[in-house]
Amino acid sequence: MKIYAVDFSEETPKYAQISKHIKKLIDKGKIRDGEKLPPIRKLSSFLGVNNDTIINSYKKLQSEGYAVQKMGSGTYAKKREESRKLKRDYAETFKKMKGKDLDNYIDFAGETSCNIFFSIDNFKEVINEVIDRDGVNALIYQEALGFEGLRKSISKYFWNNKLAIEDILIVSGAQQGIDIVSKAMINVNDNVIVEKPTYNGALFVFKWRGANIFEIDMEKDGVGLEDFKEILKKNRIKCFYTMSYFQNPTGMTYSREKKEEILSLAEKYDFYIVEDDYLSELIYSPNIKYESFKSLDTNNRVIYIKSFSKIFLPGIRLGYLISPKEIKEQIENSKVNTDISTSSLMQRALDLYIRKGYWKDYINNIKSMYLKRYNYMEKCIKDILKDKVSFNSPGGGFNFYLKINDHIPVTSDRLFYKCKRKKVLISPGVLFYRDRDDGVKYFRLGYSQTHETKIKKGIEIIDKILTFDKDN
Amino acid sequence: MKIYAVDFSEETPKYAQISKHIKKLIDKGKIRDGEKLPPIRKLSSFLGVNNDTIINSYKKLQSEGYAVQKMGSGTYAKKREESRKLKRDYAETFKKMKGKDLDNYIDFAGETSCNIFFSIDNFKEVINEVIDRDGVNALIYQEALGFEGLRKSISKYFWNNKLAIEDILIVSGAQQGIDIVSKAMINVNDNVIVEKPTYNGALFVFKWRGANIFEIDMEKDGVGLEDFKEILKKNRIKCFYTMSYFQNPTGMTYSREKKEEILSLAEKYDFYIVEDDYLSELIYSPNIKYESFKSLDTNNRVIYIKSFSKIFLPGIRLGYLISPKEIKEQIENSKVNTDISTSSLMQRALDLYIRKGYWKDYINNIKSMYLKRYNYMEKCIKDILKDKVSFNSPGGGFNFYLKINDHIPVTSDRLFYKCKRKKVLISPGVLFYRDRDDGVKYFRLGYSQTHETKIKKGIEIIDKILTFDKDN
Known part of the structure; x- marks a missing residue:
């Protein structure tokens, strides 16, 4: 005592x-x-x-x-988990580094688009046009659903005018979309299904709501349906959170068959599909066709979340959400009680940016650049890391998800710390699982922030660590 | 059956x-x-x-x-409550009306500042200067705490450089501040104390967290301390949510004594004070001195939330939060998992706007205008509504909170609907209480959106309804 x-x-x-x-x-x-x-x-x-x-x-x-x-x-x-330390160290790495510091690193962990093709002049032109056109209203009027012009542009340019603008809600990025939807719909002890592994920021939000979380392993074409059905038979499920294209972190994309089957399960068992469409602009493989859950949904089962910050510019903090009629009102109230509304000026600027065609040009440019990096990185991994790792080619997005082969005695958290010391930043798999042990053999490499010249060098450093791992 | x-x-x-x-x-x-x-x-x-x-x-x-x-x-x-209908009708009123439609109304319900003195040219100048200075970085870099320049300006111009900039977190308005703090700190069945009546948006957030809510009646100088102590003796309290100046809706301001006593209770009973400082810029009475809970806090007990959207421009969606060291990390993580960060460009623009002195000029102008409206409205209420209502003069802010005297057989929700038909918008008391019955005799009149010429006319219409209330 x-x-x-x-x-x-x-x-x-x-x-x-x-x-x-x-x-x-x-x-x-x-x-x-x-x-x-x-x-x-x-x-x-x-x-x-x-x-x-x-x-x-x-x-x-x-x-x-x-x-x-x-x-x-x-x-x-209860000792506070070890993986917390890693999560904190990982987050701190990016918190503390500003742009210039990051230049000294080879950044395979960055998750946002790069800005090479972004023309600040176009943006300046657009924002001045908005201010001249709308005056102080650009900083005042807040429609609850978001600026009507932007909602019109979203329907016209991204949905062929097939969306009613009353069904679109502007949000401050996808993370906010997930938070708002969760607060509108998930209560303590409600059941939520997620992909395993999944995006940490979404897990965090579901835990905040006190949800019970069921995980289903990702396969090459989406989550395993047998497990899915087992869970549905025994539990009343509120929603299934999915990244349909280039799932984060695995990079996998759902087949049309799986999407259709999950949609019919949603109808049968009365749950919603929360579709986080975070990178579908970046399809490189001719075998992948763009058909979101939302576009295949005939029963109002899909809550669709789209971020503009991911593919465009992170500082812009814009995205949108499409909700089924039944829960539209709850989701709108949730937005109001979360932050009233999203910055009015930025919405107006993005609207004009899209309407002037700058958006399209930008995406086209960036896509062709990423395709090059994708091919180059794939080659480097195959050539250099050879039999040390296994992976599936995602065919799009900006990440590879690698499994450290069994004969290599390195865990992914250790790899993270060792790489960081050598000025290479990676995302260890343990970040993406609820149970650390599930992620110890995986890591994610992204190329959105990293030019070809650095890609090869970075992968050589990883190779060295995987080859001669000692405690130094 | x-x-x-x-x-x-x-x-x-x-x-x-x-x-x-x-x-x-x-x-x-x-x-x-x-x-x-x-x-x-x-x-x-x-x-x-x-x-x-x-x-x-x-x-x-x-x-x-x-x-x-x-x-x-x-x-x-369970029949869904009647007050829900009112709340929805009230919200819909503002959702559906855009600027122009509102012009046909006398708006005593608007809760944001008006824009008469706002110079769009100054703002345009500032935003162009930011774009020229920072280029694409203005739309990319996201420091977790918010743009450093703005945090420096906040410390310098609003806190005499007495705040460490690491203790400031930029948020997207006060509503988000409340949401973020709640998610960082309040769990299911945690106890929270609020003022009675209080701001509906805060109540909503606490309920989201599954908190037990204790209400304490507002008195002229803050909540009743006897009730406060009773609650503290019997319950472990997580936090007390307060609007220290011109409390919404009552308009009351805390005395220094009450603030000090509550601060020492917070230390003794280990709870936090969440101070929503929403309008302290608008002090008209010489008897009211500006001393926030935060400024009197010597024990790291206060989480201070400040909105720029309320006093400045609603579409700007900016505010900040000061957290005690002990829960800083949780609150920062909560921000990240809520929406990653706040629009970078708007932060930079506001920073420059403050540093150029435009902010100060704007507040001074707006304050002298509101003072005039305040005096005029007070006179109109006294002259016209005379013995039909009772109220305390708030000495600042932009609202009066009126009690319908007992001999007038009108409830505040009924008054709301009748006024609306006559094109006058008021805020019925039932909005601000958990139990509708507590608010049936109160209503709030604000003058932030309403020029003197309309104030008198609006109050005359209210007077008529209070005088000849029949079902038409």
């Missing part, structure tokens, strides 16, 4: 001092992960406080992830 | 058809509010389906707010 002694020298409430003390003991390893904490009465009499004080400090530990309560058995210490 | 007969002619799952059928019965009043629904076995044998089907349809009814389950007793119908 001795280690539990608190001297109560601080001004804060006693229960807070106790939990702080125990936290330190856990962090330092003096209380081990899974070790039972003293029974409430025992600790209260040892410390000379009353039982409520101990109860409150244990509750505080729980709420901070430092303890778990087991029914009828007591409270147990 | 007959009314429960479903013909199962649709293609959708049976449980969905059953719940749809029951919903209709509730909406039409054939099943009354609070009426017990048939026991599961009885209904399943009556409809010839299995028990699970009924269980699922009752669950669906619950999730849509059409039923409540009582432990050990069964499931009961």
Whole structure:
């Protein structure tokens, strides 16, 4: 018991001092992960406080992830997961680096489009035209659904005028789209199905809602349907979150058959498909045709989310969402209660940018550049990493997802840290799974930020680490 | 039982058809509010389906707010609240009206600043300067905390350089600030204290998090401290949400004493104060001094949220948040998982706008205009509505909160609908309380959108309705 002694020298409430003390003991390893904490009465009499004080400090530990309560058995210490450290280190890497610092690195982890073909002059022209045309209104009027002109352009240029503009909601990027949809529809203990692996930012949001998360392994043409049906038979599902093209991180694309089958399951079992169409502009393979779940949906089962920030410019923070009639109102209210509306001026500027054809030109240019990088990187991986990794060619997007072959004794988190020391940034697989162990043999390499000249060099560095892995 | 007969002619799952059928019965009043629904076995044998089907349809009814389950007793119908209808009608009023339509109304409900003194030329100058200076970077770089230049300006111009720029997080307006803080800190069944009445958008967010909400009546100088202490003695509280200046809707401002006492309670009982400083720029009364909770906080107890959209331009969608060190990381992660970051270009433009002194000029102009409207409206209310209403003069902001005196037989929701028919928009008190009944005698009148010439006319119309209320 001795280690539990608190001297109560601080001004804060006693229960807070106790939990702080125990936290330190856990962090330092003096209380081990899974070790039972003293029974409430025992600790209260040892410390000379009353039982409520101990109860409150244990509750505080729980709420901070430092303890778990087991029914009828007591409270147990919990070491904060290792993978948290990696996630934090990974996030910090990008938080701390600004553009210039990143120039010294070979960045295979960047997830946004590069700006080589972006003409700032076109954008300046567009924004000035908007200001001259709309005056102060450009900074004032906020239609709940977003600027009508932009919604019209989206319907016209991206959906052949087949979308009603009342069904489009402008959001501040796809991440916000996921958050808004989740708040509109997912409540505590609702069941959500996700792909395994999946986008970490979406997992985070579903956990925020207190959802039960079911994962289904990704196959070459989408998630496994047998597992899907098993889950549906036993559980009432609220929604299925999917990235239909160049799934992040696996790079896989759904076959038409799988999309149709999942759509009919959605109808049969009454759930929604949340389709995060994040990179379908970048199709390189002639075998891949663009048919979103949304475009195949005849039963109002799909909530479609599209980001402009991913393929276009990250700082623009724009995207849109198409919701089925049944939950349109909830989703609109969710947007209002999330941030009222999205920046009015940026919406107007993007609208004009699209209507002037600048968008199309930009996408065409960027696509041909990425295709070159894609081919080059694929060749480098095959030539240099040879039998050290396995992968499927995605046929589009801007990532490769590689499996470290079994005979190579390197985990992906270790690879991340070692690469970083050699000024190469990769995304370790452990980021994309709920259970770290599932991701230890995978890593993702992206080429959106990295020119051919650097691609080869970076892959050579990875090869060296995979070849001579020692603790240095 | 007959009314429960479903013909199962649709293609959708049976449980969905059953719940749809029951919903209709509730909406039409054939099943009354609070009426017990048939026991599961009885209904399943009556409809010839299995028990699970009924269980699922009752669950669906619950999730849509059409039923409540009582432990050990069964499931009961619930009529969707009347106040929802009002809330929806109120929201629709503004959703549907664009600028021009609103011109035909006398708008006492608008909650954002007006744009008379805003110079679009200054803004155009600023945005072009940013584009010329930063080029495409203005649309690309996203620092997790927000544009550093803007954070520096916030510290320099609004906090006398006393804030560390690492403690400032740029958000897309105050609503987002509340959402982000809540997701970082509030979990299901956590206890939150709010003012009664309070801002509806905040209530909505806390409910999203599954929080238990405690309300404390507003007094002239802030919430009642006796009630506050009672709640603290019996419950572990996560946070207290407050609008310290010109509280919305009451218009009340906290006294220094109350602020200090609440700060010391926060330290003693270990909770955070979420301070939504939404209009402190508009102090008219010489008796009111600007001292935010944040500025008086010596123990890192205050999470401070400031909107630029409220006082400045609604379409700009910018604000900031200052968090105590202890929860800074959680709040930053919450921002990232909410929408990655806020529009980079708008942040840069606002920064320059502030540094060039345009902000200060704008606020000074707008403040002197609002002061005039404030005085004029106060006079109109006193002269025209005389003994029909009671109120406290707020001494700042842009709202009056009026109580309909007891001898006037009009409820505030009725007043809203009647005013709307006469082209006057007001905010009925029922919007601001969790229990509709608490708000039936109150309404809010704002003058931010309404010139003196219209103020008098609008109040005369309200007077007529309060005088001769009949059902027409």
